Amino acid sequence: MRRILLASLLAVMLVFWGCEKPGEEEKEVPTDGTSWEIIHTNESVLPTLYAGYISSDGQRIFLFGDKGFFAVSTDGGLTWTPDTVADMADSGYSIRCVDFADENTGVIGGDMTIYRTTDGGETWTLAASQADFGEARVRKVKYVGNGKFYAIAGANFLRSTDYGATWEVVHIDYLDSTSYGLMSFDFVDEDNGYMISSGPVNFITTDGGLTWIPERTEMGFHGYDVDAADDGTYFVCGDTTKIAYRTVSVSDTDTTVSWTTVPISPTLTHPEAYLLERIKIEGSLGIAVGNDGLVVISTDGGETWQRTDAPGTYADFSYVALAGDYALAVGVDNIRAEGFATLGTSNFSVWKGVSYGTRMELDDVVFVDEQTGFFVGKELSLFKTYDGGLTLYQRPLVAEHNVSVSGIDFGDDLHGVAVGSDGAIFTTSDGGETWTTVPEENIPYDTDIDHINKVRFVDPTTVYAVGTDIDGNGIFLRSSDAGENWEVIQTGYNVELLNLDFLSPTVGWIVGEMGTVLKTTDGGDTWERLPTGTNAGLNAVDFVDENHGWACGSFAILKTTDGGQNWQIAQIEDNLFALFHDIVFVDRNTGWIVGDFGYILHTVDGGETWYRQAAGMTESDLYALYALDATHIWACGELRTILKLVP
Incomplete structure (x- = not known):
């Protein structure tokens, strides 16, 4: 209630801000008819993902997840069409596994259900349910050829010989006297397969799953998933960071089954905190995925396994699909509480996020x-x-810590820089598809950097940034090679610097806490502090030429017409909350400010008067503005809110 009351009072005040004092004639506030629309909300967020499918050319991708959700992409994950299997959504059932026989015919398994499509996922028809195999989750489904789909659920092996239209249940009687369930299976061909359970017993079949022979396992851990190599070797991953594979040697007198356990390298610092959920082997390539972003790969048919940080995520992976040169890993980002999917290529050394x-x-x-x-x-x-x-x-970023990324800018359509906490700097040279972490040795400085707040390109190769070191000194950073190497300069002021604007490589301004405005005319070699008449923290600054500029922050909006030597302050009353975060002008007259409570203020007379736009559209705090030109302007903020100007 207090938040609503304060916001309402602020709205009233802002409407009349710019009016004359009591007793004087009221000044009319000019407007221009522009407005805003919300273009991104929580409805655009992926739910938890449990399964995925990818075509061999990497273009056709399916994502499956919570409450019957699925999404389809036909362009390699650039765009998506989300949908739900209606009956599963109504029942709250999730989709856990998938496989396709061809581009049209596929089967999905989930909570107590199996569905089938014959039109490439346009429609899904119930093929089997708990009435057939009990109240069990379908953990895996696989197409083995000649119209045969196999699956597992609870203590049952499920067979279909008509492309998933009807199903036969083969109950594993051995499990009735135990508390174990089936975890995974795979087949070398239509007849020969291997199935693992949650206990110390696995199973072998040589007749397409009609009968299963128990086999005591010596893997040394609980298996979660199994996948077969072309030569009949079965690879298993589970509640450890090791991978085991099963081989069979046959002599004239005996058949010997042996298990070999392979550790991953380099060794994890706390291996007991990790596990591997899914594994896939095709030819010489292998991949296994697990919790906290763990991905391990093999390029020698599973003989050795190497951990890779290339996916650049801390998501918990629950599924991996492998097709041709592509790997699709899906799961959930627990920090963001949203589904996550990433696509790997080039022997899984290059990854790009396809989540939306x-x-x-x-x-x-x-x-x-x-x-x-x-x-x-x-x-x-x-x-x-x-x-x-x-x-x-x-788009994945790799850092030693969970960096908060606070600023981004591009010098052209290919080269960009992003900055954030712990002095982190990331660069791209391919239009933002992949990002590289700038090593510390390329940012030489006598002490640690606490935070880099914002970054700005002033030409395609010259880029500047501002922030604060751990001693509280305001710092200015500059690069002449699009962000690959940096020079860090102390400005001489012990204050947090929050934002910057430059008209050329030599002339620019910085704003920060305690009403700080700094100006340089030599590209940042020296800085002059300009008097502002306020102690308000200033979060943003924007100049349209060397004379006309504006700044905004806590309880204040400032304007200058002489390059910052003098500032006109439009002060907000101290007893009202008015925290503004960003400001942008497209010419001397037309500008916008965004702030807390979803406030968007607009002026068409150079900041002499302001009026509120998009009132009531959102209560989310808005943190940033960007104007591509006078008619293409975006605002963004908390709770994934994105708004766009309607000219």
Whole structure:
């Protein structure tokens, strides 16, 4: 109630701000007819994902997850069409596994149900349910050829010989006297398969799953998934960071089954905290995925396994699909509480996120054209949009800590820089598809950097940034090679510096706490502190030429017409909450400010008067603005809110 009351009082005050004092004639506030629309909300966020499928050319991708959700992409994950299997959504059942016989015929398994499609996923028909195999979760489904789909659920092996239309249940009687259930299976061909349970007994079949022979296992851990190599070797992963494989040697007098356990390298610092959920082997390539972003790969047919940080995520993976040169890993990002999917290529050394949407707050935004833009935020969040902000696709960042990314900018359509906490700097040279962490030796400085807040390109290769070191000194950073190497300069002021604006490589301004405005005319070699007449923290600054500029922050909006030597302050009453986060002008007259409670203020007379736009559209705090031109402007903030100007 207090938040609503304060917001209402602020709204009333802002409407009349710019009016004359009592007793004087009221000044009319000019407007221009522009408005805003919300283009991204929580409805655009992926739910928890449990399964996925990818075609051998990497173009056709399915994602499956919570409450019957699925999404289809036909362009390698650039765009998606979300949908649900209606009956599963109504029942709250999730989709746990999938496989396709061809581009049209596929089967999904989930909570107590199996569904089938014959039109490439356009429609799904119930093929089997708990009436057939009991109240059990379908953990895996696989197409083995000649119209045969196999699956497991509880203590049952399920067979279909008509492309999933009807199913036969083969109950594993051995499990009736135990508390174990079936975890996974795989087949070398239609007849020969291997099945693992949650206990110390696995099973072998040589007749397509009609009968199963128990086999005591000596893996040394609980298995979660099994996959067969072409030569009949079965690889198993589970509640450990090791991978085991089963081989059979046959002599004239005996058949010997042996298990070999392979550790991953390099060794994890706390291996007991990790596990591997899923494993896939095709030819010489192998991949296994697990919790906390753990991905291990093999390029020698499973003889050795190496951990890779290439996916750049801390998501818990629950599924991996392998097709040709592509790997699709899906799961959930527990920090963001949203589904996560990433696509690997080039022997899984290159990965790109194909997830869309986010629940994280968005702290900065930049666009390189009307459709292509980027948003950043906490917990290593960096998203790219290809449709003007309607959908967001995560792009992986790799750092030693969960960096909060607070600033981003591009010098051209290929080269960009993102900055954040712990002095982290990331660069891209391929239009933001992949990002590289700038090593510390490329940012030489006498002490540690606490935070880099914002970054700005002033030409395609010259880029500047501002922040604070751990001693509280305001610092200015500059690069002449699009962010690959940096020089760090102390400004001489012990204050947190929050934002910057430059008109050229030599002339620019910085704003920060305690009403700080600094100006340079020599590219940042020296800085002059300009008097502002306020102690308010200033969060943003924007100049349209060397004379006309504006700044905003806590309880204040400032304007200058002489390059910052003198500032006119439009003060907000101290007893009202008015925290403004960003400001942008497209010419001397037309500008916008965003702030807490979803406030968007607009002026068409150079800041002499302001009026509120989009009142009531959102109560989310808005943190950033970006103007590509006078008609293409975006705002973003907490709770994944993105708004776009309607000219």
